[in-house]
Amino acid sequence: MLLVMTVFTGLIYPLVMTAIAQIVFPKQANGSMIGINGKLVGSKLIGQNFTSDKYFWPRPSAIGYNPLPSGGSNYGPTSDTLKKLVEMRRREFIRLNGLPANANVPPDMLYASGSGLDPDISPESAELQIDRVARARDFDSLQTAALRKLVKSHIEKPQLGFLGDPRVNVLELNIALDSLR
Amino acid sequence: MLIATFGIFGMRDVLQIGVFLIALIVLTPLLGSFMAKALNGERNFLTPIFGGLERSFYRICRIDPEQEMDWKEYLLAVIAFSLVGLVVLWLLQVTQAYLPLNPQHLPNVSWDLAFNTAVSFMTNTNWQSYAGETTLSYFVQMAGLTVHNFVSAAAGMAVLLALVRGITRKSKEGLGNFWADLVRMTLYVLLPLSVILTLVLVGQGTVQTLSGYAHATTLEGQKQVIAVGPAASQIAIKQLGTNGGGFFNANSAHPFENPTPLTNFLELLSIILIASASVYMYGKMVGSTREGWVIWGVMLSVFCIMLTFSLYSEYSFHPPYVTAPSMEGKETRFGNTNSILWEVTTTVTSNGSVNSMHDSLTPLSGMVGIVDMMFGEVIFGGIGSGLASMLLFVLLTVFIAGLMVGRTPEYLGKKIEAYEVKMSVIGVLAPGAAILIFTAIASITKVGLSSLGNNGPHGLSEILYAFTSGAANNGSAFAGLNANTVFYNVTLGIDMLIGRFVPIAAYLSVAGSLAKKKAVPPSAGTFPTDSTLFGVLLVGVIIIVAALTFFPVLALGPIVEHFLMLAGKTF
Numbered sequence: 001m002l003l004v005m006t007v008f009t010g011l012i013y014p015l016v017m018t019a020i021a022q023i024v025f026p027k028q029a030n031g032s033m034i035g036i037n038g039k040l041v042g043s044k045l046i047g048q049n050f051t052s053d054k055y056f057w058p059r060p061s062a063i064g065y066n067p068l069p070s071g072g073s074n075y076g077p078t079s080d081t082l083k084k085l086v087e088m089r090r091r092e093f094i095r096l097n098g099l100p101a102n103a104n105v106p107p108d109m110l111y112a113s114g115s116g117l118d119p120d121i122s123p124e125s126a127e128l129q130i131d132r133v134a135r136a137r138d139f140d141s142l143q144t145a146a147l148r149k150l151v152k153s154h155i156e157k158p159q160l161g162f163l164g165d166p167r168v169n170v171l172e173l174n175i176a177l178d179s180l181r
Numbered sequence: 182m183l184i185a186t187f188g189i190f191g192m193r194d195v196l197q198i199g200v201f202l203i204a205l206i207v208l209t210p211l212l213g214s215f216m217a218k219a220l221n222g223e224r225n226f227l228t229p230i231f232g233g234l235e236r237s238f239y240r241i242c243r244i245d246p247e248q249e250m251d252w253k254e255y256l257l258a259v260i261a262f263s264l265v266g267l268v269v270l271w272l273l274q275v276t277q278a279y280l281p282l283n284p285q286h287l288p289n290v291s292w293d294l295a296f297n298t299a300v301s302f303m304t305n306t307n308w309q310s311y312a313g314e315t316t317l318s319y320f321v322q323m324a325g326l327t328v329h330n331f332v333s334a335a336a337g338m339a340v341l342l343a344l345v346r347g348i349t350r351k352s353k354e355g356l357g358n359f360w361a362d363l364v365r366m367t368l369y370v371l372l373p374l375s376v377i378l379t380l381v382l383v384g385q386g387t388v389q390t391l392s393g394y395a396h397a398t399t400l401e402g403q404k405q406v407i408a409v410g411p412a413a414s415q416i417a418i419k420q421l422g423t424n425g426g427g428f429f430n431a432n433s434a435h436p437f438e439n440p441t442p443l444t445n446f447l448e449l450l451s452i453i454l455i456a457s458a459s460v461y462m463y464g465k466m467v468g469s470t471r472e473g474w475v476i477w478g479v480m481l482s483v484f485c486i487m488l489t490f491s492l493y494s495e496y497s498f499h500p501p502y503v504t505a506p507s508m509e510g511k512e513t514r515f516g517n518t519n520s521i522l523w524e525v526t527t528t529v530t531s532n533g534s535v536n537s538m539h540d541s542l543t544p545l546s547g548m549v550g551i552v553d554m555m556f557g558e559v560i561f562g563g564i565g566s567g568l569a570s571m572l573l574f575v576l577l578t579v580f581i582a583g584l585m586v587g588r589t590p591e592y593l594g595k596k597i598e599a600y601e602v603k604m605s606v607i608g609v610l611a612p613g614a615a616i617l618i619f620t621a622i623a624s625i626t627k628v629g630l631s632s633l634g635n636n637g638p639h640g641l642s643e644i645l646y647a648f649t650s651g652a653a654n655n656g657s658a659f660a661g662l663n664a665n666t667v668f669y670n671v672t673l674g675i676d677m678l679i680g681r682f683v684p685i686a687a688y689l690s691v692a693g694s695l696a697k698k699k700a701v702p703p704s705a706g707t708f709p710t711d712s713t714l715f716g717v718l719l720v721g722v723i724i725i726v727a728a729l730t731f732f733p734v735l736a737l738g739p740i741v742e743h744f745l746m747l748a749g750k751t752f
Contacts, residue, residue: 001242001360002265002332009331009367009418010324017379017414021389024380029389031409031437033397040397043407045386045436048399055400059513067408069312070431072510072538074661076639078742080751082509082541083502104504111509114434114538120513162196164442165516174400 034171042171047119050174053096053136056121056129058170059108060089063116072114086110097132120167123155133177143180150176190496194518197446198488201522204450205457209477210470212370212454213461219369220342220462222246222361231368238364246364249355252693255343256686258359259336263303263682266329270299273325274317283318284393290316297670302326304681305333305563307419307426307533307656308673310665314408314429319391322428327415334422334455335366337565340685341459344569345466347692348593351700356692370455371422378417378451386440389413412437420451423563425533425656433523433536434512445515445536449523452532456561459568467593471711476571479716480529483560483723487549488525494545494743495521501749510538521546528553531563533656540634540643540659544746547659548739551646554653555616555727557609563654566681569688573605575710576691578722580605582708582715591707594700601691608687612652613730615679619648619672620734628668634661637752638745642738647673652680 021029032044042048047058049065058065062073075082090105099105106124130151134144154173158164219225239246250258273280274295278288290298294310301308302325311317317326339362346356383389388409395407412428416438419425429435439445460480464473495517499506511520520537527534528550539550553560559571576592580602583590590597623629623644633640646659651673658664664673709715 001238001244001262001363002269002328004238004241005332005367006269006324006328009372010328013372013375014323014327014411014414017376017383018389018391018411020380021383021413025383028386029383029413030392031388031390031395031407032386032440033395033407040395042397042399042405043395045440046405046407047436048397048401048405049403050399050401052401065405067314068406069315070408070429070435071312071660072431072434072541074538074540074634074659075509076540076547076635076642076659076661076742077500077507077543078637078639078746078751079635083500083751086503107503107505107508108513110503111507111511111541113508113512114510114536115429115431115436115512117431117436118512118514119436122513158193159442162193162200163446164514164519167513171400178400 034175036175041175044169044172045119047117048171050170053132055174055177056126056133056170059118059121060085060112061116061118062112065117067117070115070117072116073112097128099128119169119171121170123166123168126151126154126168126173146180147177150180190492190518197518198522201446201449205453208454209457210461212458214465216370216458216462217465220338220362220365221466222365225369227369227373235364235368239361242360244358244360246358246361248358250358251354252343252347252356252689255356255359256689259340259685260682262336262359266332267299267303270302270325270329271295273321274298277318277321280318280320282320282323282391285318287316287318293667293670294665297674300674300677301656302329302424302426303333304654304677305337305422305424305531305566306651306654306677306681307424308651308664308677309426309430309432309656309658310670310673312430313427314410319410322415323411326426327418330415330418330422330424330426331367331371332363334371334424334564335363337563338366338459339363339565340688341565341569344572344688344692345463347695348595349467350696352698353696356689356696371418374421374451375414375417378421378447379413381447382413382416382444385444386437387413387416387444388437409437416448417451419534420448420532421455423452423456423530423532425527427534433534434538439536442514442519445519445523449526452526452534453530453561455564456530456567459565463568469711472593475711475713475716476568476575479719480560480571483556483720484525484529487529487553488522491521491525491546491549492518494543494549498543498545498743498747500746507541507543510541512536524550525553527657528655529556529558529560529562531558531567531653531655533650535657538660539646539657540661544639544642544739544742547642547646548735550657551642551649551735551739552727552731554649554655555613555731556723557612558653558655559723566654566684570608570684573608573684573687573691574719574723576601576605577609578715578719579708579710581722582718586708588706588708591701591703592710594703595695595698596701600694604687604691608684609726611683612680615652615676616645616648617730617734619676620645623648623672628666632663632666632669634663635752638738638742639752642742645734645738648676651676654680
């Protein structure tokens with residue numbers, strides 16, 4: 001019985017599903033990969049690290065955006081390490097983005113995600129980075145306005161109007177940013 | 182300013198929970214009445230598609246689906262099937278380097294990790310000591326883990342069916358045929374739902390491919406290796422079968438497992454759907470849907486209480502060094518409410534998949550997860566096993582109510598006597614004993630303590646969570662605990678075996694004893710079990726048993742941590 005089940009649910013089922021998925025949804029089934037000039041730059045769904053001032057930054061990651069293996073920090077609410085990390089991240093985010101010292105930094109910029117590969121940030125976190133990116137790219141006021149518009153157009157609303165939180169995909173935004181003139 | 186909205190529970194949050202509950206209520210009777218037919222071996226709308234296949238399964242395995250088994254034969258079949266599955270799954274892992282479909286050339290798995298993972302999947306626990314993308318080949322994920330995702334869920338349903346037959350049959354020995362129950366559950370319920378869910382998941386971005394990992398060069402010129410694999414087909418059954426073992430280490434927080442809020446909604450619904458429908462199915466099978474709805478109402482009430490408490494903790498409390506609820510271990514696309522809704526759903530059922538890291542939740546919110554499992558996975562619970570354990574609680578309640586008012590304890594026309602009550606108590610208390618004994622051992626030994634990921638009371642919570650999750654066959658974790666050591670792999674393995682097979686033996690022996698009894702017509706002395714009063718009593722018994730067993734250890738772990746957190750203390 002185990003053998004029959006193994007062949008049926010362990011081989012036939014996943015292989016047939018793979019075949020159908022590859023035919024009907026080839027892009028998604030292979031990881032929603034994004035290529036530029038024939039070179040693979042990443043996946044729409046997998047966050048990657050950005051440290052340069054010229055790009056929007058993603059959330060902190062417990063694994064440094066290396067997907068082998070994925071995971072979070074697992075620091076508990078009374079962890080001293082977490083407290084120090086959060087305080088450091090808040091200071092740095094305020095300093096590097098030139099915000100007022102008592103600015104409210106959105107929690108997604110203070111805390112690491114569960115997967116360590118979160119591709120999104122909150123719209124607020126993106127907006128707070130606009131001035132820094134514009135400065136680093138020597139944008140004039142016209143270009144900065146265009147950048148502001150670009151960020152706005154990249155905000156994904158909750159799905160079906162009510163599912164999930166609004167978000168901005170960092171990789172897609174940064175790719176669009178590179179083609180902004 | 183938009184920032185002000187962070188951490189506030191708004192209309193959208195209410196709507197997300199509301200739509201989830203409405204979908205559950207609508208689908209429960211629909212799927213439940215279908216299951217009552219299909220699992221009884223009656224003709225249904227899927228018979229033209231799967232009927233031939235079902236018969237060929239019986240032919241190949243030389244099984245006569247009509248042949249009745251008594252409770253000992255039934256138990257023996259469950260144990261034999263599970264043990265063979267355990268050995269085969271262990272062998273697949275320790276030899277994976279020589280097997281096909283291993284594009285990353287992952288080495289053989291160590292004996293203790295393979296033992297832990299084999300027990301974990303065979304018992305429907307799906308605890309993750311392994312990290313899918315760096316430990317297991319595609320072949321083991323498919324022919325090993327996916328198979329057990331199906332059959333461990335189907336075996337859970339089979340023992341429930343046997344228990345129900347024990348309750349409904351009069352003066353009989355037989356409880357049905359384990360193999361027929363296993364095949365029907367797999368073919369008519371699990372498989373069709375999995376196929377549909379797989380396709381929706383892939384459409385939303387869940388990967389399903391046999392290619393090796395992709396090598397990308399990021400915009401800033403860094404190298405990134407992106408793990409992929411035949412994930413969607415496994416994730417579908419992992420959710421539907423209350424399994425919960427992830428294809429990837431981060432489980433349903435991983436964007437390739439759970440890419441969008443829509444997949445999150447569907448995966449969430451899949452966790453609880455079959456367990457919920459089986460309560461309606463039970464009502465149909467015993468000939469009174471009211472009996473089913475009363476139990477369902479008890480489950481939903483406890484679910485809502487736990488959900489409210491967990492949301493309250495997560496939205497209201499945080500350490501004094503921040504001003505808003507934490508996003509540690511949570512994903513932007515889901516946010517706070519979806520993370521908590523998932524946490525409660527995955528711990529009341531014995532699913533155990535996670536879309537946020539429970540270790541980083543606020544102390545009381547984390548405690549809700551632990552307590553959900555400590556109830557013995559009876560609030561919806563695992564497929565089959567959840568309702569079966571709940572029925573043990575029902576028998577205890579009938580007995581206690583009988584003692585209180587001096588009435589004869591009867592349930593659905595069957596006298597409840599010393600034997601049934603003894604077996605029910607064993608089935609209910611064995612997992613609790615395993616939890617407390619193993620937690621005590623781990624918290625006083627060096628090998629136990631060296632795996633901790635957090636200090637202070639949170640460390641105790643990590644150990645407690647692990648053994649609770651194992652004995653409840655849940656599988657979620659406070660993952661800061663490094664459980665991939667010989668000590669934890671072996672002790673958690675034993676913990677899971679106790680949590681699975683002692684209750685199963687209890688259900689089946691009770692079923693065997695009940696089946697033999699004659700039915701007594703209800704009299705003025707019969708305590709009605711389809712009433713709200715009975716529901717309230719049942720909730721009381723469940724909460725009292727859990728509280729008496731576990732309150733001291735909860736006080737030392739999450740409760741004390743809550744007050745220390747508010748005082749700004751860190752470790």
